Amino acid sequence: MNILSIGVLDFFVQEAVGFKRLLRAFCVNLYISLVSVLLSIFFGILFGFIVSKRKIFRIVFKIFLEIVRIIPIFAWLFLFYFKLSGKNGGLSGTAVSIIVFFVWGTFEFSDIILSSMEALPKHQYESGLAIGFTYKQLYKKIIMPQIMRMVLPNAINLIVRMIKTTSIVTLIGVIEVLKVGQQIIEYNVFKNPKAPFFVYGFIFALFFVACQTVSCFAKFFENKFKI
């Protein structure tokens, strides 16, 4: 316990600039996850509805989904990074990671929507059509409200996973919170040997707060939509 007694506060005061940089770098993580989450929610819903129309689409979709799922995100990042951001005119690491997260998220979101549409009893569609709704009205008035109830908790869990996974984009050279943390630790190697504990602890807390707020929403919706 000798180590902690040297003063947590002292370190935070000394490295105030560093921690501000950490916060600013965490915004990069949030930016990547926000952009890819928004894009993938939009395209995922669109994709899910298109795919649910035909059986052939569904089979092709499942094959692609398994391909996306079977290879870890880290490996996808690597693949895209080495292919897309080559010599001059290549994409930056941030763009590559947004693309990868977008593709992954779109597939996962449309899978969530598809599976909840399959879970909805068939008589809902048929009785909707029987009382003379058009397809647009059917989806707007009957299908969507019921699907939302099933989709939301899963979707929010997926968003939490996407925010968590943004921590590995540092490994393809994006300057984000982990990289800045390493820089601060290296700066403090001789001054403060205990820096890794505080810096990684702080990053730990940042991710915890960000993900916890999102997953609190999940709990809120789960309670609200309980049947």
Next chain:
Amino acid sequence: MDFVLIMKLIPIYKESIFLTLKLSLCAIMISLFLGIVCSAISYMKIPIVSWIIKFYVEISRNTPLTIQLFFLYFSLPLFGVRLSSFNCALFGLSFLGGSYMCEAVKGGFDSIKKTQIESGLSIGLNNWQLICHIILPQAIVLSMPLIAGVIVFLIKETSVAGIVALADVMFVTKDVIGMYYCTNEALFMLIVSYVVIILPFVLLFTFLKEKIKYIDNKILF
């Protein structure tokens, strides 16, 4: 694509595939055990311990494995605890997997019918006997699809273990790209090795899911 080079790369990758498999199997075993114990305790609602478990589940579900590994690998030595990279990765993965397994098994626990518990109690079983002989066997079968998902997730998460200098598939790929300047071949081998590792599990679990559907209809309901 240079197939001569690929033939040369195969032994390197084979070693790393075995390491990844070893790591993920150990982590799956530990986290399955941890998850079952945690969910049993929180099912019985033992006061203080179940609060601790709730806290643990929240923490490990809401923080990325990367940070957990960095924290273990770089900040524990300050307190005199030195973990080798394999132990560190194993510890981190089990820490993460335990909470996911706990959530998965809890779903099975919740979906057991009340008649089962009451008839267990009425023939005079105590709490632990009830859990061991009646609830757990059914809960594991019921939550098998979720557990399968967690297992595949854990195997995929091992790809991050390279950051603590464990020579897994990702780490070897990075090395090979650096050594031979052969990006295409290395990335090809990367995909092949992940397919080799994960595909058997996926096939096994789809087979098991079909079996469980059958059991579901036959016995439990």
